[in-house]
C-alpha cells in the first residue's frame with residue numbers, strides 16, 4: 001500500500017482533501033486579535049521546499065487565495081530581526097516570577113510558617129497545619145505525609161526560632177514536591193529510521209479554557225529564546241479564534257503557524273500538516289495545539305488517537321503535555337485524569353498559578369496523575385511561563401520572592 005493510500009485510510013477522505021488545500025495556511029496573515037500587538041508583516045516568499053499541496057480543492061473547503069502561497073516560512077532570521085520581539089532568557093524565569101506565588105492571596109507557606117513558629121506546638125496547632133495544607137489543595141495523602149514528617153523532625157530537632165521553622169518547612173516541602181522527577185522537555189530533533197532528522201513534536205492537550213493556546217505561544221517563545229526553530233500547528237479547530245490567537249503568538253517571534261481556514265476542519269489534518277511542514281523546513285520543534293471540548297472519554301480517545309496516529313507517520317511524538325488550570329484545584333483533576341489516561345501524557349503544565357493561593361495543587365497533581373509538573377504559568381505576560389524548578393517554587397510558597 002503506498003503512502004498516500006495509507007494516509008487516506010488513516011485520516012479519512014475529508015482530511016486528505018484538507019491536507020493539500022485548506023489546511024496548510026501559515027503565519028503572518030492579516031487577522032489579529034486586538035488584545036495582542038501584531039508584529040509587522042514579513043516578506044511573503046514561498047520557500048522552495050514548501051510542503052506539496054497535491055490534493056485538489058474540495059467543495060466546502062476554502063482554498064487559500066491565489067495571490068497568497070499556501071505555506072509561508074520566514075526566509076531568514078536576519079530579514080525578520082528588526083520586527084521581532086526577543087523573548088526573555090529562560091534561566092531564572094521562575095525566580096523572577098516566584099513573588100507572584102507569594103503575593104497570591106494568603107500564601108500557603110506563610111500560613112504554615114506562622115503556625116510552625118509558635119513556641120510549643122499543641123494538637124490544635126497540628127490540626128491547623130493539616131487544615132491549611134488541605135485547603136491549599138495539597139491532597140490528603142501528601143498532607144498526612146508532611147504532617148508526620150514535620151512532627152518527627154520537630155520532636156527530634158526542636159524548633160528554636162522562626163528561622164529554624166522555616167528551614168525545616170522548606171526542607172520538607174522540597175521533599176514533598178520531589179526533586180528527583182525528570183522535568184526536562186524532550187525538544188531535541190530525532191533521527192528517523194531512514195537516517196533523516198525529524199523535528200521533536202510536542203502535543204498540547206487539556207480541557208478547554210485551561211490555557212493551552214496561550215501555553216503553546218509562550219512555549220514557542222521559550223524555545224526561540226533557546227535558539228530553536230519552531231513551527232506551530234493550530235489543531236484547535238473547534239474555537240475559531242484559537243488559530244488567530246496562536247498565529248499572533250508565533251508572528252511576534254518569527255514562528256510560522258500551520259492552520260486551517262475552515263472552522264471545524266479536521267484537527268488531525270492540521271496536526272499532520274504542521275509536522276510535515278516542520279520536517280520539510282528542518283525545524284527543531286513542532287508544537288501542536290488541540291481543542292479540549294470533548295464530551296466523553298470515547299470521543300476524546302478517538303480524536304487524540306487519530307491525531308497521534310497521523311502525526312507519527314511523519315515524526316514520533318516527543319512530548320504530550322497536559323495543561324491544567326491551577327485555579328480549578330481538585331475539581332479539574334477528574335477531567336485531567338481522563339486526558340492523562342487516553343493521551344499518553346508525559347508531563348503537566350500548570351497554568352494560572354499566579355491566580356491561586358492553592359500552590360499545593362502542584363503536589364496533588366504529581367501524586368494523583370503520576371506525572372511531573374514540567375512548566376508553570378504565572379501570568380498573562382508573554383514570558384510568564386517558566387520551567388518548573390522545585391527550589392524556586394518552594395521559596396515562592398514561603399514568601400521568599402523578589403518580583
Ligand SMILES: Nc1nc2c(ncn2[C@@H]2O[C@H](COP(=O)(O)OP(=O)(O)OP(=O)(O)O)[C@@H](O)[C@H]2O)c(=O)[nH]1
Nearest residue numbers: 208209210211212213214292351352377378379380
Ligand atoms: N493569569 C493567568 N492567566 C493565564 C495563564 N495562562 C493562560 N491564561 C489565560 O487563560 C485564558 C484561556 O487561555 P487559552 O490559552 O485561550 O485557553 P485554551 O485552553 O486554549 O482554551 P480553548 O481554546 O477554549 O480550549 C486566557 O485569558 C489566558 O490569558 C496564566 O498562567 N496566568
